[in-house]
Amino acid sequence: MLIQYVLVASCISLLILFLRKRGSVRTAAGTKLAFVLFVMFGIYAVLRPEDVQAVAVWLGVGRGSDLLLYALVVVFTFATLNAYLRFKDIELRYARLTRAIALRNAEPPSAD
Amino acid sequence: MTDWSEVWLIVPVYDEGRVVGDVVRDVLRTFPNVVCVDDGSRDDSAAEIRRTGAHLVRHPVNLGQGAAIQTGLEYARARPDAQFFVTFDADGQHQVDDVVAMLDRLRTEDVDIVVGTRFHGDTSHIPWVKRAALKAVVRLSPCSRRLGLTDAHNGLRAFNRKVALQLNITLNGMGHASEIVRLMEYWNWRVAEEPVMIRYTDYAVAKGQSLVNGVNIVFETMLRNRAGL
Numbered sequence: 053m054l055i056q057y058v059l060v061a062s063c064i065s066l067l068i069l070f071l072r073k074r075g076s077v078r079t080a081a082g083t084k085l086a087f088v089l090f091v092m093f094g095i096y097a098v099l100r101p102e103d104v105q106a107v108a109v110w111l112g113v114g115r116g117s118d119l120l121l122y123a124l125v126v127v128f129t130f131a132t133l134n135a136y137l138r139f140k141d142i143e144l145r146y147a148r149l150t151r152a153i154a155l156r157n158a159e160p161p162s163a164d
Numbered sequence: 165m166t167d168w169s170e171v172w173l174i175v176p177v178y179d180e181g182r183v184v185g186d187v188v189r190d191v192l193r194t195f196p197n198v199v200c201v202d203d204g205s206r207d208d209s210a211a212e213i214r215r216t217g218a219h220l221v222r223h224p225v226n227l228g229q230g231a232a233i234q235t236g237l238e239y240a241r242a243r244p245d246a247q248f249f250v251t252f253d254a255d256g257q258h259q260v261d262d263v264v265a266m267l268d269r270l271r272t273e274d275v276d277i278v279v280g281t282r283f284h285g286d287t288s289h290i291p292w293v294k295r296a297a298l299k300a301v302v303r304l305s306p307c308s309r310r311l312g313l314t315d316a317h318n319g320l321r322a323f324n325r326k327v328a329l330q331l332n333i334t335l336n337g338m339g340h341a342s343e344i345v346r347l348m349e350y351w352n353w354r355v356a357e358e359p360v361m362i363r364y365t366d367y368a369v370a371k372g373q374s375l376v377n378g379v380n381i382v383f384e385t386m387l388r389n390r391a392g393l
Contacts, residue, residue, distance in 0.1 A: 147231045147336050150223050154201070154235055159220040 170247040174236035181207035230340025266322040276353040280320035284359030
């Protein structure tokens, strides 16, 4: 099916993009591994939807697409929370930077 | 006349140009050391403060009241002679007399931090919505209850050098009040409450925190608790 080519291609390009963009050493290796696994699962799910279907039935979810939807919701929630916490952390660093600048430029009262 | 040269008042200022000049001049009649933190105001607050004789520290961008208090605190505690610190709102709702009473308690009693409370005696001057909201916040906060605090979100606080050195506010916005309460328990500061008068002028009411912001505070505090200190 044509859709399979499209989806597999987009999975692979996503992987390439991810590995190229985040070249920094600090990027958590765990995230990368998880992403690679995710892409591989994606390709697999596209090529063998009947297997996903089988897993869904085994888990008691009825349809493979429903299983994917549930998984998506969980992953999305996790990612959102993660982004929120990260954002808070960056906000704090930003505040400390601003504070350092502010304290350096402090103006004592003019003598009069 | 008592000598107040070892006391520092920390005044976070955000868009208070209309009133901050008068408020600070009034405070300076009693307390010689005032540091105003202009939190990236868009109005002429900074110019007004420069005319008063207070120290001015300016955030190049707006961060929030919690961050402004922390900045003022770090400025003040760098002064070797600073022994007592007071957080004071710029909108004129706090009274200098109350600050004097709180500092007297800090000097004479065995306490580290004195927090103002609006809920002693007659509370009819507080708008009822505000009253209900503030009580709800106290009820929702296990820390406040354990410490016996009745008004966790009062902006008027006085504390000694020990507290000043340990205090590290990480919540930039309005969640800092709850954060301070949590730190009281964490560091085992001896806490006392002092009844204070809040002047609810139309200006102060219009500038005050909206109740909607209460939702933000609760959410911020909960997440911060999960994520640890």
